[in-house]
Amino acid sequence: MAIAAKFIQQLDIATPMARPEDVRELSGSQILCEALVREGVELIYGYPGGAIMPFYDALTSYPSLHHVLVRHEQAAAHAADGYARATGKVGVCVATSGPGATNLVTGLATAFMDSTPIVAITGQVARHFIGRDAFQETDILGVTQPVTKHNFQVRSTDELADVLHEAFRVARSGRPGPVLVDVPKDVMQLKASYDPGMHVTSEEYLLSGCADAPRPTPAALAKAAELISEAQRPLIMAGHGIILSNAYAELSAFAEKTAIPVITTLLGLSAFPDTHPLHLGMPGMHGPAHVNQAIGEADLIIGVGLRFDDRVTGKVDGFAPKARFIHIDIDPSEMHKVKVAAVPIIADAKVALAALTEVVRPSDKIAWLNEIRSWQMEHEAQHPVRRDDTLPDPIGILTAIREATGGEAIVISDVGQHQMWTARHYTWTRPNSHITSGGLGTMGFALPAAMGVKMGIPDAPVWVVAGDGGIQMNIQELATLQQLGLPLKIAIMNNGYLGMVRQWQQFFHARNYSETPITGPDYVKLADAYGHTGIRVTRREDVEKTIQRAMEIEGTVIIDFRIEPETNVYPMVAPGSAITSMIQESGEERA
Amino acid sequence: MPDTITPIERSGQSNSAHGAGQDHTLIALVEDRPGAVDRVVGLMRRRRSNMQTLVIGRSEQPNVVRVTVAVNDSEVAIDQLEEQLRKVVDVQHVYNITARLAVTRELALIKVNSTPEKCNAIVELAHHFGAHAVDVAPNAVTLEVTGSEEKIAKLVNALQEYGIREIARSGRVAMARGTSDA
Secondary structure, eight states, rough: OOOHHHHHOEEEEEEOOOOGGGGGEEHHHHOOOOOHHHOOOOOEEOOOOOOGGHHHHTTTTTTTTTEEEEESSSHHHHHHHHHHHHSSSSSEEOOOOHHHHHTTHHHHHHHHHTTTOOOEEEEEEGGGGGGOTTTTTTOHHHGGGGGEEEEOOOOOGGGHHHHHHHHHHHHHSSSOEEEEEEEHHHHHSSSSOOOOOGGOOHHHHHHTTTTTOOOOHHHHHHHHHHHHOSSEEEEEEOOHHHHHOOHHHHHHHHHHHOOEEEEGGGGGGGGSSSTTTTTTOOOOOOOOOOHHHHHHOOOOEEEOOOOOOOHHHGGGGGSTOEEEEEEEEEGGTTTTSSSSSEEEEHHHHHHHHHHHHHHOOOOOOOOOHHHHHHHHHHHHHHHHHOOOOOOOOOHHHHHHHHHHHHHHEEEEOSHHHHHHHHHHSSSSOOOOOOOOOOOOOOOOOHHHHHHHHHHHSSTSSEEEEEEEEEGGGHHHHHHHHHHHHHOOOEEEEEEOOHHHHHHHHHHHHHTTOOTOOOOOOOOOHHHHHTTEEEEESGGGGGHHHHHHHHHHHHOOEEEEEOOOOTOHHHHHHOOTTTTTTOOOSGGOBBB | OOOSOOOOOOOTTSSSSOOOOOOEEEEEEEEEEETTHHHHHHHHHHOOEEEEEEEEEOOSTTTTTEEEEEEEEEEHHHHHHHHHHHHHHTTTEEEEEEEHHHHHHEEEEEEEEOOOTTTHHHHHHHHHOEEEEEEEEEEEEEEEEEHHHHHHHHHHHHHHHGGGEEEEEEEOOOSSSSOOOO
16 A cells, blocks of 8 residues: 555656445455456466465456466466567566476576566465465565566555556566566455555556656767767667667667668667668677677767677677767666766667757768678678588578568577577568577577467467477477467477587587487477477478478478588687687688 | 766776775665565675675664665776666665765674773773773673774774673764765
8 A cells, every 4th residue: 555655646646536436345366367457468378376376266257368378387487578578568477386486487587687578476375374384385586586677575465456566567667677476375365445546557657757767868969969970980789678669760760860880789680670771780799790890990889778798799808999889778777887888878769869860960971881891791702601502501491481471470589509590690670570588598488488479469470490409498388389279380490419509519618519419309290299280301402392381381380400410600709709809610710 | 877977997897807996885775675675685795796794774764774885896896786776676765975975883892801900991991982881790891882993993902902702893884974865
């Protein structure tokens, strides 16, 4: 109640009056469902169990809350995450206490690192059991504290609705992130009087303007415009913030007005069309050489909605050593964290880019862009991409997926070599069509996340690209797909290795392939066992027609592409090296 | 944070090790909710901050806990820590009063070996430091002293010759001088 009072005070709106006819006596679990409905929740991924049973009992009375029964709670968190990334709405997952709750942890950490808004609701043992080592009791607040934006334990049925709305508000506002709400079983069972008008939803709160991000000041904008007009070799680095703030048009307008080339980070891919003449590519450890070379030569970096992760910067001293930085981010703690910004702008990317576009002078200087393009041609001529003539090759698979879907697919990649191939060799044009676990690098993310994506954007063709290691980490979700009748297309790049680790072993551990050879099931039989269609592809010439066929088959299709076992991701920057020093394909020497 | 600043290049923005640590006093006003103080302390641990003392106590507002942390860290780490602390949902306000004029105090209880003959000398010595006896037993005297950490260290040093049995120190609390709240 105190929480509600605080919000209402801040809201500067008339204090809602309790209308006796709206007040109902409801159980905690009913209040939970009512509040979820008021938050606009339609989809919940979860798994029942002892402590959360009262919620599941109430759930059947709320048909607008569609629940998806996953096969492991980790998948519930990833599915909620995928849904949130694809739709921009808050994803919701539910688990019971103890093991159910701890199984969510990897999913929460994944969402936390990539700033995606999800709300996890966990059951907890009844209040009088808490702290007594009860059956399936875990201190989930303690466990998840470092991997959530915030977490709550609901202390009474009275405060349940307010806590839930606050959880949504925290998850959505500012830099988004995961929030966990732990609800003791007796809090769900007890009754309290409930009046929806007394509880402010996250939408009402955000619309009131109380949580608006700061706007860029005229002084900062003027300083930024000055640096931009002085710069001879400027670059825009666009990150996840563009997608989170829906700033695609603002980014394009800004880049086009200033004629500044655009780099998209791993999570910034599909924030700016790859086909745009100003687009350069992805920076960092597996970025193409010309992108990293451009960063090395740049005199101004305009970073928007990114955090200069170590996979982007490599050795920090060697990252953009000649450049000054304009850093736009909604999170003040990102300013100066890695590189000192000459102009830090703490603001929402969409607002900041629109404001900056107004104050900058138009430019059509393309000498710098032409210089970068000449490096690109040089590198591509020196290091042609080697493609296998007989086996299905990663680039061919990705090209075929793009062609078969006309670029309209949403592609969810897992983690490893295939992830880098997907990032590099798929041509991203549909906004927000690339979804992957970037910060945490969570193997097993793709399949469950794709369930969330497909349910959030049902009209889009949804492709999963995974390795033969990662796909086995949440393979149980094939049963969920079958129960839902959800059609995903799953491309497994099967090389019989944990390929990225093997590649590191090859480069940095003298080919000591310690525990990286891996076997898997017969994916055709496996698909059949789960009620899906499985196809094995062992010849390069069959790649395109199989992908075409997969698009024509209704339902989920698993394609087992047998790729060359020791194909590597090139170029590569060794960890701890400057990004301008890359390992190239030919001779595998450092350039 | 001011909108346009040009800070000097510091360790932490390069691959060089964090160094050049100095003492800072941070004050965080934290809403009194379950786990709130835990979050503040957990953040310190996760961000590898070198905590010297930590004091948790009530403030002038009901439901607000005042957390005073003495940390020894480089400037960049402190700036980061402040911003990270501000992100904790339960934290209402964070300020670093190191650079301001501030009153800082610590309280210590010191139990010293004693005999009926030495007792007066110990109490007299204590008076020079503004300390006074709060408990006198046949073989021990317990002194209470309030002041800066240096003053307490000097008293402890002076009492060494009698033999110190036990020391309890409260950790640093601090408040800016004048009427500014931060």
